[in-house]
Each structure stands twice: as structure tokens, then as C-alpha cells.
Amino acid sequence: KQEVTQIPAALSVPEGENLVLNCSFTDSAIYNLQWFRQDPGKGLTSLLLIQSSQREQTSGRLNASLDKSSGRSTLYIAASQPGDSATYLCAVTSGSARQLTFGSGTQLTVLP
Amino acid sequence: DAGITQSPRHKVTETGTPVTLRCHQTENHRYMYWYRQDPGHGLRLIHYSYGVKDTDKGEVSDGYSVSRSKTEDFLLTLESATSSQTSVYFCAISESIGGVAGELFFGEGSRLTVL
Numbered sequence: 001k002q003e004v005t006q007i008p009a010a011l012s013v014p015e016g017e018n019l020v021l022n023c024s025f026t027d028s029a030i031y032n033l034q035w036f037r038q039d040p041g042k043g044l045t046s047l048l049l050i051q052s053s054q055r056e057q058t059s060g061r062l063n064a065s066l067d068k069s070s071g072r073s074t075l076y077i078a079a080s081q082p083g084d085s086a087t088y089l090c091a092v093t094s095g096s097a098r099q100l101t102f103g104s105g106t107q108l109t110v111l112p
Numbered sequence: 113d114a115g116i117t118q119s120p121r122h123k124v125t126e127t128g129t130p131v132t133l134r135c136h137q138t139e140n141h142r143y144m145y146w147y148r149q150d151p152g153h154g155l156r157l158i159h160y161s162y163g164v165k166d167t168d169k170g171e172v173s174d175g176y177s178v179s180r181s182k183t184e185d186f187l188l189t190l191e192s193a194t195s196s197q198t199s200v201y202f203c204a205i206s207e208s209i210g211g212v213a214g215e216l217f218f219g220e221g222s223r224l225t226v227l
Contacts, residue, residue, distance in 0.1 A: 034215065098208075
């Protein structure tokens with residue numbers, strides 16, 4: 001059974017700092033990995049989708065990398081801003097290929 | 113934003129009553145999902161659908177049923193609501209790319225309270 005872990009559960013950084021969020025998964029036979037952002041009381045917003053054949057994806061100040069062999073992905077946020085404060089979740093598609101397994105998320109706070 | 117509408121957005125009901133949550137999409141995506149999100153448990157898959165009239169169970173399907181008679185609508189029913197089903201319910205959709213779920217898009221959620 002696929003398990004997805006995100007450490008730390010919470011992170012607080014000053015504005016302007018570059019930061020890395022971590023995601024690890026136990027079964028490396030994945031089809032893709034996705035990073036999401038969730039603001040309080042809201043649904044999840046897709047940030048980046050990395051296919052299993054890719055090593056990284058970039059969108060603006062966000063860069064996600066994937067190392068399938070080690071079962072790890074990182075989300076790099078450059079020049080963090082208070083508006084980046086949210087919970088970030090990663091999820092992998094594996095097994096039946098129709099379902100995603102989610103991590104429990106990292107709650108990020110960017111201090112002004 | 114992906115066209116996903118959940119209704120109702122908020123509902124308070126009593127134990128033992130039936131409840132139906134609706135998810136409507138305008139994206140014509142093949143896959144649709146119902147998740148629940150609870151503190152300490154994260155997002156857990158209840159049921160999903162990979163096409164009209166094709167559904168399957170997720171990890172927490174007990175006490176829930178689903179139906180999908182049209183591509184755009186996916187209904188989640190609690191036949192007899194219990195307090196343990198108090199939660200925030202999210203609908204999600206994705207395309208099928210060669211049989212693999214693609215990018216997942218979420219609705220805004222439906223907050224259900226069972227008294």
C-alpha cells in the first residue's frame with residue numbers, strides 16, 4: 001500500500017526566504033506526482049503535476065522535483081511572500097492508476 | 113478555475129437522516145472523486161467514478177454510496193447519517209490520460225455537521 005509522508009508538518013519562515021518542502025513515498029512505481037495548495041476553509045488548488053518520466057516542473061516561483069528511485073519529491077519556493085502561507089500537500093498516482101494517495105501536508109507560514 | 117460546483121456547501125442534519133451531496137462539473141472529465149477531510153486524518157478517498165455508471169470504493173466507503181448517471185454529475189449519499197460522518201467533503205475531477213488519472217481539480221467543499 002502506497003504511503004506518502006510530508007515532513008515537517010509545519011514550517012515558519014521570514015518573508016523573502018527561499019524554502020523547500022519535502023514529500024516522500026514508499027512505492028516508487030508511480031505514474032505522476034502532484035503538489036497542491038490549500039488555504040483555510042477552501043478546496044485544494046493544483047500547483048504542479050510531474051509525470052513519472054520527468055525530473056522537474058516549474059511554475060513562476062515554484063519548482064518541483066521528482067526522484068522516483070529514492071521515493072522523494074521537493075517543492076522549492078523562491079523569495080517567499082506572506083501570500084504563500086497555506087498548507088501544501090503532495091499526492092501520487094500509483095497502483096490502479098486511477099487514485100491518488102495524499103500526504104498529510106505541510107502548513108507554511110511566511111512572516112512579514 | 114475548473115468548473116466544479118458542490119451543493120450544498122453547508123448542511124446541518126440529525127443522526128439517522130439521509131443526506132445527498134452533489135458534485136457537478138462542466139469540464140467533461142472522465143474521473144470524479146469524493147474525499148473527506150478531517151483533522152488528523154488528512155484527505156481520504158470515499159468513492160470514485162471512472163465513467164458513467166462505473167464506480168469503485170475508496171478507503172473509507174462504509175456508510176456511503178454514490179451514483180453517476182451523467183458525465184457531469186456525481187452524487188454522494190449517506191443513507192443514515194452518523195456523527196462520525198461530520199466532515200468536510202470534497203469533490204475532485206481529472207482527465208483520464210491513457211487510463212491514468214491526470215491533474216486533479218477540486219471543488220470548494222461541502223461542510224456537513226451531523227448532530
